[in-house]
Amino acid sequence: MSHILREKGGKAGLVMVLLVVAMAIFGPAIAMDPNKIDIPAQFAGPSAAHWLGTDNLGRDLFARICIGLRTALITALLVVLIAMVAGLILGVVAGYFGRLVDGAMVILFDIISAFPIYIVIFAIVALYGTGIDKLIFVMALIFIPQFGRMARTQTQSLRGRSFIEAERLLGISTPRLLWRHFIPNIIGPMVVVAGMSVPAAITVEAAISFLGLGVQPPTATLGTLIRDGYVYLDESWWPTIAAALVLTLITLGSTLLAEAARDAIDPKLRGQT
Amino acid sequence: MTAPPAIQVSDLTVRFGQVTAVDTASFTVAPRQCFGVVGESGSGKTTVLRAILGLQSFDAGKVSLIGTDQPARGRDFRAQTTLIQPIFQDPATSLSPRRRIGQLLAEVGEVLREPAEACRLRAIAMLDRLGLPKEAMEKYPYQLSGGQARRAAIARALLFNPRIIAADEPTAGLDVSVQGDFLNLLQEIRAASDITLLVISHNLAVMRLVANDVAVMHKGRIVEQGAARSVLETPQSDYARALLAAWPRLKARQ
Amino acid sequence: MSGAAVHLEGLSIDFLTPAGRVPAVREVSLHMAPGEVRGLVGESGSGKSTVALAVLGLLAPNARVTAGRLTFAGQSREMAGGDLSLLRGRDIAMIFQDPAASLNPVFRIGAHLDEVVRLQEPSLGRAARRRVAVEALAAVGMTRPEIRLDQWPHELSGGMRQRVVIAMALLARPKLLIADEPTTALDVSVEAQVMDQICALRDQIGCSVLLITHSLGLVGRYCESVTVMYAGEMVEEGPVSAVMTGSAHPYTGRLLDCDVEIGQPLAASPEAERFAIITGQLPDLHALTAGCIFQPRCSAAVAHCSTRPTMRPVSGASDHLARCWVAP
Numbered sequence: 117m118s119h120i121l122r123e124k125g126g127k128a129g130l131v132m133v134l135l136v137v138a139m140a141i142f143g144p145a146i147a148m149d150p151n152k153i154d155i156p157a158q159f160a161g162p163s164a165a166h167w168l169g170t171d172n173l174g175r176d177l178f179a180r181i182c183i184g185l186r187t188a189l190i191t192a193l194l195v196v197l198i199a200m201v202a203g204l205i206l207g208v209v210a211g212y213f214g215r216l217v218d219g220a221m222v223i224l225f226d227i228i229s230a231f232p233i234y235i236v237i238f239a240i241v242a243l244y245g246t247g248i249d250k251l252i253f254v255m256a257l258i259f260i261p262q263f264g265r266m267a268r269t270q271t272q273s274l275r276g277r278s279f280i281e282a283e284r285l286l287g288i289s290t291p292r293l294l295w296r297h298f299i300p301n302i303i304g305p306m307v308v309v310a311g312m313s314v315p316a317a318i319t320v321e322a323a324i325s326f327l328g329l330g331v332q333p334p335t336a337t338l339g340t341l342i343r344d345g346y347v348y349l350d351e352s353w354w355p356t357i358a359a360a361l362v363l364t365l366i367t368l369g370s371t372l373l374a375e376a377a378r379d380a381i382d383p384k385l386r387g388q389t
Numbered sequence: 390m391t392a393p394p395a396i397q398v399s400d401l402t403v404r405f406g407q408v409t410a411v412d413t414a415s416f417t418v419a420p421r422q423c424f425g426v427v428g429e430s431g432s433g434k435t436t437v438l439r440a441i442l443g444l445q446s447f448d449a450g451k452v453s454l455i456g457t458d459q460p461a462r463g464r465d466f467r468a469q470t471t472l473i474q475p476i477f478q479d480p481a482t483s484l485s486p487r488r489r490i491g492q493l494l495a496e497v498g499e500v501l502r503e504p505a506e507a508c509r510l511r512a513i514a515m516l517d518r519l520g521l522p523k524e525a526m527e528k529y530p531y532q533l534s535g536g537q538a539r540r541a542a543i544a545r546a547l548l549f550n551p552r553i554i555a556a557d558e559p560t561a562g563l564d565v566s567v568q569g570d571f572l573n574l575l576q577e578i579r580a581a582s583d584i585t586l587l588v589i590s591h592n593l594a595v596m597r598l599v600a601n602d603v604a605v606m607h608k609g610r611i612v613e614q615g616a617a618r619s620v621l622e623t624p625q626s627d628y629a630r631a632l633l634a635a636w637p638r639l640k641a642r643q
Numbered sequence: 644m645s646g647a648a649v650h651l652e653g654l655s656i657d658f659l660t661p662a663g664r665v666p667a668v669r670e671v672s673l674h675m676a677p678g679e680v681r682g683l684v685g686e687s688g689s690g691k692s693t694v695a696l697a698v699l700g701l702l703a704p705n706a707r708v709t710a711g712r713l714t715f716a717g718q719s720r721e722m723a724g725g726d727l728s729l730l731r732g733r734d735i736a737m738i739f740q741d742p743a744a745s746l747n748p749v750f751r752i753g754a755h756l757d758e759v760v761r762l763q764e765p766s767l768g769r770a771a772r773r774r775v776a777v778e779a780l781a782a783v784g785m786t787r788p789e790i791r792l793d794q795w796p797h798e799l800s801g802g803m804r805q806r807v808v809i810a811m812a813l814l815a816r817p818k819l820l821i822a823d824e825p826t827t828a829l830d831v832s833v834e835a836q837v838m839d840q841i842c843a844l845r846d847q848i849g850c851s852v853l854l855i856t857h858s859l860g861l862v863g864r865y866c867e868s869v870t871v872m873y874a875g876e877m878v879e880e881g882p883v884s885a886v887m888t889g890s891a892h893p894y895t896g897r898l899l900d901c902d903v904e905i906g907q908p909l910a911a912s913p914e915a916e917r918f919a920i921i922t923g924q925l926p927d928l929h930a931l932t933a934g935c936i937f938q939p940r941c942s943a944a945v946a947h948c949s950t951r952p953t954m955r956p957v958s959g960a961s962d963h964l965a966r967c968w969v970a971p
Contacts, residue, residue: 281444282483282542285475286500287467300487423913429830534924564686564857565901569918580914591831594903598916618909635832636905637860639887 126376132369136362140189143182150179150336159352171341171355172348180336181362187337189366191252192317198256200310203263208294208302210264211271221268225261233258241329251330255320259313266309270302311374315367322363338363393456395420395553395585396441401450403436410436412609413450418602420552423579423586425600425617427593429632432606434589438557441587442475455552470500473553474546478561481538484530490516490541491526497548508548515544519574539571547578554578555587560595572599593636597621605629647716647734647818649675649851654711654722656690656697665928668693668875670710673853675819675868680845680852682862682883685872686898688925691855694872695821697722699737716818736817736850738841740824742804745811746796752807753792756780759814779810782847783840802833809840816848823855838865859902863887868962871895874925874936877954881963891957891970893941897921935967943969 144150154174161169168177210221236254244250274280274297283297322339324330331337338359345356396418403411411433418424428434439445441452443464452459454472477483484493491512498508513523519540530538546554559575560568572595579586590596596603597617604614605628613626624630656668668690675681685691696702698713711722716734739745746755756776760767767775773792780788783806796804805825812820822841826834842865845852854866862869863883870880871892879892890896900919910916923940926932934949935941941948947968954964958971 278477278479278483279485282475282477283485283496285442285444285466285470286496287465287470288496288500296488297485429832565859565898565903566686566921568903569901569920572916572918573920576914576916592903593831594905594907597905598903598907598909599913601913617913621905632832633905635835637831637834637858637864638906639860639863639899639902639904 125372129369129372129374129376132365133373136185136366136369137189139182139362140185144179144186147179147182148176150175150183152176159348159354161354168358169354171344172351177341177355177358180341181338181359184336184338184341184359185362185366187331187335188318188321188339189314191255191321192314194252195255195317195321196259196310196313198253199259199313200263200306202256203260203265204267204299204302204306206260207264207267208271208298211268212275212290212294212298214272218268221264225264228257229261231257237324237329246329246332251324255317255324258320259317262313263306263309266306267302270305271298274298274301305378308374308378311370311377315370318363318366392420394418394453395422395455396424396587397451397453398437398441399451399453401437401440401447401452403433403440403445403447409609411440411447414604414606414609414611415450416602416604416611416614418585418587420585421579421583422601423588423599425588425590425596425603426606427590427596427603427621428606429591431608433609434606435557437606438475438555438587438589442473442555443469467500470549471551473555474549474551476543476546476554476556476559478558480542481530481533481535483542484538484545486530488529489526490528490530490533493541494526494545494548497545501549511548512544515548516541519544519547536567536570540574543574543578551584553585553587555589557589558591559588560590560592568595575599593621593633605632647851648677648714649673649819649853650712650714651694651698652712652714654694654697654713655709656693656702656711657707657709658703659705659707663929666875666931667706667928668697671872671875671877673870675851675853678845678849678851680842680854680865680867682866682869683853683855683872684857684859684862684869684898686857688874689872690875691872692823695737695823695853695855698821699735734818736812736815736820738805738808738812738820738822738825740827742801742808743796745808746804748796750796751792752794752796752799755807756792756811756814759811763814763816775814776810779814780807782813783807783810783844784836785810800833801829802837805829805837806840809837809844813844813848817850819853820844820850821853821855824857825854826861827856827858834861841865859887859899860904871898875928876936877966878937879963879965879967880954881957881960885957885960885963889957891963891965892937892967893943893969894921894937895965945969 152175154170157166157170157174158172159170160166163169166176166178168181171177171180206221206224210218233254237251240250240254280297283293318338321330321337322342325337325339326343331340341359342356345359349356394417399415401411401414402409414437416424426434426437436445440447443459443466446462494512495505495508498505513526516523516525521537521540521544525533525537525541530541533541556575559571563571575586576599578584588596588600600617602615603617603620604611605620605626606612607628613620613624613629620629621633624633651671651673654668654671655666658665658667671694673681683691683694693702697708697711702708708722713720713722753773753776756779757772760772760775764775776792777788780791785791785803785806799807825841826837829837838861841852844850854861856862866883868881869883869886871878871886871894873894879886879890879895886895887899890899901921903918921940926936926939933951935944935952938944938948945968952966952968954966955970957963957965
């Protein structure tokens with residue numbers, strides 16, 4: 117952790133992320149009702165009454181963004197977590213058992229990567245209706261190949277290491293070997309990649325909601341806020357920009373943080389003052 | 390009734406595709422002896438060790454440990470742990486980096502189906518015997534010095550009370566001032582128990598001193614074998630003679 | 644073309660680490676006559692490779708040369724803050740332990756040699772350059788040199804790759820050749836050939852050779868003079884015969900005791916063999932105490948050793964020095 121903070125990028129990233137997370141956690145408590153309509157106050161800029169101004173229906177943007185962040189962050193974290201766990205399991209199995217199993221997994225990853233995800237999303241919405249909760253697993257699919265491939269190559273390189281051979285010679289069972297000795301040595305870089313994937317997941321959710329397939333009004337999410345603002349762009353550019361700014365903040369922040377974490381973990385880059 | 394040889398290798402052959410890494414190697418190691426397999430890189434000596442341990446499957450020949458034939462592939466490692474234990478080259482890297490020493494030693498108890506507490510006590514006693522403090526149990530391998538980590542790896546091997554210890558290049562990469570420490574430890578272990586030692590090495594000078602018998606390997610074949618003190622003093626085969634002649638000597642620039 | 648004298652005076656290097664500033668090399672001096680083959684001997688942490696990298700200007704970014712003067716090939720410059728990269732390649736050549744470090748895997752052997760030839764003789768045409776390269780490979784004892792030019796580094800064995808590197812050094816006609824553990828990664832049978840090749844190079848172009856190694860055997864066999872380093876300091880230097888047989892510094896003596904020789908006397912049985920070690924550990928360079936660097940591990944230390952010794956002549960000899968109060 118101290119290594120991360122040593123980097124300028126790490127410090128900045130951490131601040132940005134903490135700021136956004138604080139907004140998501142505490143914002144709704146201190147802000148006013150995000151759904152309270154107040155037409156006379158529509159399109160207001162930032163002021164004492166409305167910290168980030170108001171949207172086309174006079175709803176407080178600060179409150180809406182905070183709620184939007186909550187939804188976005190929770191969704192993104194869930195998606196990335198599911199993808200990471202699934203990718204980890206598939207990748208480790210592929211990397212360790214090799215040959216046929218590995219071949220099958222690689223093809224599986226390639227299929228998922230090539231798949232037109234949004235077609236699947238449309239199909240699910242058509243069958244089951246809108247709502248981001250129905251789409252979480254599908255969204256996770258988008259991210260599984262990258263975790264899977266990473267876990268696979270890490271596992272392959274660990275397989276030849278002498279401590280793994282030493283453990284195999286103990287007669288330790290394969291599941292135990294994978295759980296105790298492979299996974300702890302792989303999880304570090306995976307978590308860093310997970311951190312870097314969170315902004316992408318937020319963007320995916322924002323895109324889906326922007327298309328009207330995810331979260332429904334009046335519930336706010338970053339995507340819907342950008343869309344709502346977009347419709348009224350002529351009257352006021354502020355609502356769109358406000359939501360987009362926050363999206364940028366969390367994206368930039370987690371990328372910087374994850375990159376600093378990756379550099380901190382990589383021993384070769386350490387010791388370069 | 391005489392005791393079976395500790396290790397018996399007959400016509401061992403290992404192929405990697407078109408390349409024959411080990412070509413009909415045969416040797417016998419009597420109990421309590423130290424047997425050296427010496428050679429240069431690519432000689433096949435490491436492959437022989439791996440085949441004996443079961444980390445490498447073999448294509449022909451037989452490997453017997455304490456009179457029991459070992460399968461060419463698919464070894465039961467668990468059953469083998471009390472027969473033969475390895476000491477890898479750079480033993481510190483044979484310790485899983487994200488587990489504490491205590492956890493690694495506890496795995497011995499799991500394999501032997503020993504109660505955890507009994508194993509823990511044995512582990513602490515073994516560490517003590519090797520000059521490591523009790524606090525080492527809580528440390529991660531990277532927190533120990535190179536020498537301490539080597540000893541911790543040996544401690545794990547010894548906890549199995551193996552009949553045979555197979556060491557892969559025990560002095561490679563070690564400074565001259567510390568290699569003696571490791572070698573003295575092996576000698577003490579040898580003196581204090583009935584253990585048989587199999588040592589793979591390219592260091593002719595050390596093998597000449599500590600091995601009872603040696604086999605010299607070149608391109609997969611054993612070109613000469615016999616008592617260490619005669620093979621590595623007055624070798625008969627051309628290759629062994631050339632190898633010995635090339636070994637750097639301190640005195641005399643001829 | 645004959646070699647040049649090399650005078651390195653008082654080289655000191657600090658490393659900046661997260662834990663603080665570490666004085667990794669302290670006041671190391673090397674004086675080499677033209678054409679001399681000198682060994683620089685030390686174990687891990689002695690700083691021997693760091694000294695060589697400093698001379699070439701190849702130190703890591705967190706290294707700081709705090710003192711030192713290098714006089715070489717008619718030029719004399721302060722090393723602290725100076726730019727030494729100009730000396731590289733033209734007058735100083737280096738052979739590394741791992742020839743892969745010098746040979747780019749995506750270029751053929753011919754391309755590597757061609758690069759050097761072009762720098763040395765810019766006026767030569769392609770065919771002429773190729774001839775020069777073939778001669779260089781033949782000069783280092785490479786079989787079928789014309790074919791080698793078209794091969795890739797990975798097609799050659801370790802020993803052959805080192806020969807290529809030596810050939811490149813030969814073509815560069817340096818005044819000083821630094822060889823850092825050139826044979827450590829090679830088999831013993833190839834080691835002698837490569838070392839002979841390096842000596843032949845010296846004979847041909849008269850360069851001085853600095854052989855950096857941990858192997859006392861190599862030094863004894865191939866070097867004329869030797870400097871022994873311990874934990875960043877020089878502790879002894881002199882002609883090989885003097886240092887190896889009548890070594891003055893206790894560390895050198897212990898090092899020689901620990902060295903296992905192929906012809907050394909045998910114990911009663913293999914089981915009875917025991918090996919010498921140097922007790923203790925390397926000093927922590929973050930917390931250097933005043934006094935002799937080897938004192939904590941030295942069995943011959945006396946009270947006076949708590950004051951750091953200077954390099955003093957051994958038995959009155961002007962060319963054999965040791966940093967020890969107790970040496971003769």
